[in-house]
């Protein structure tokens with residue numbers, strides 16, 4: 200995989216011709232995957248490499264002045280890149296999306312930004328808009344670009360388009376199975392394992408505490424069944440996104456996982472928590488023993504759901 204960073208101040212031109220798709224691609228859902236698939240076909244047809252063009256930061260941050268911490272996503276930039284590569288994309292082009300770039304007219308954007316990319320073909324969705332006030336679309340791309348433009352029709356599920364917004368809402372309501380169906384892959388949150396307060400160990404349920412990237416949206420707080428991949432082995436896990444009211448209340452939401460059938464030191468490692476089912480809300484128990492009884496019940500639920 201090759202990373203190509205594009206900005207307005209330092210124009211450059213990669214030597215290899217590219218067939219690319221363009222967008223923000225939060226979640227890399229089934230609609231986005233349709234674009235990737237078409238891009239790979241086009242790359243073969245035009246004898247060039249495949250690429251995905253995306254923006255940093257989120258266009259909402261640049262255009263609407265939203266703070267980066269308020270722009271919440273299903274996937275981090277790192278996950279979007281890894282997913283694109285896992286679906287076969289060879290080059291990732293990141294546009295440094297400044298106010299100056301956002302203010303370019305559709306014609307200027309096609310020339311000064313896309314013109315830097317040695318494009319033979321460009322794939323976009325039927326509703327893709329770009330350029331100052333979103334005035335550009337696939338027709339202006341055909342008009343101003345010196346490459347072939349392909350438009351992918353709407354990928355819908357039921358009567359509605361599959362969209363990042365639709366999937367975000369499902370996650371905020373804890374509807375993990377439905378989110379996974381529209382994503383076309385499991386919902387996962389990744390982060391570094393940081394020290395907790397060692398209360399979990401005293402309960403008989405040690406946990407890996409995950410540093411939550413500010414890039415993420417907040418899924419519905421509560422307890423989930425899921426799994427974690429460690430050294431090539433997938434372990435069932437029970438995940439808590441909450442405030443730990445019984446043992447050690449924390450103001451900020453904490454994300455932690457008790458990994459079944461695993462003992463070892465995970466501090467400092469990157470872990471990817473895969474969410475598969477919402478189990479229950481977090482409960483403020485009257486005693487430590489009641490919490491332990493509930494956690495034992497949660498282990499049984501996880502074993503059943505994760506077939507472990």
Ligand SMILES: Cc1cc2nc3c(=O)[nH]c(=O)nc-3n(C[C@H](O)[C@H](O)[C@H](O)COP(=O)(O)O)c2cc1C
Nearest residue numbers: 395396397398399437439443444445446457481482
């Ligand atoms: C799967 C799971 C479910 C949990 N459910 C609850 C709960 O319902 N109520 C609660 O007060 N704490 C709950 N906790 C939090 C634990 O009580 C405990 O505070 C935490 O695991 C200790 O974290 P530490 O590693 O920072 O010491 C849960 C933890 C896990 C891993």
Ligand SMILES: Nc1ncnc2c1ncn2[C@@H]1O[C@H](COP(=O)(O)OP(=O)(O)OP(=O)(O)O)[C@@H](O)[C@H]1O
Nearest residue numbers: 222223224230323324326327352353354361362363
């Ligand atoms: N369901 C879909 N069907 C077809 N094309 C889509 C679909 N969802 C997004 N696209 C296209 O994929 C590209 C990347 O989408 P991007 O995430 O930038 O925009 P979006 O339309 O805001 O996505 P979403 O609606 O999922 O938030 C764009 O060209 C967009 O038009």
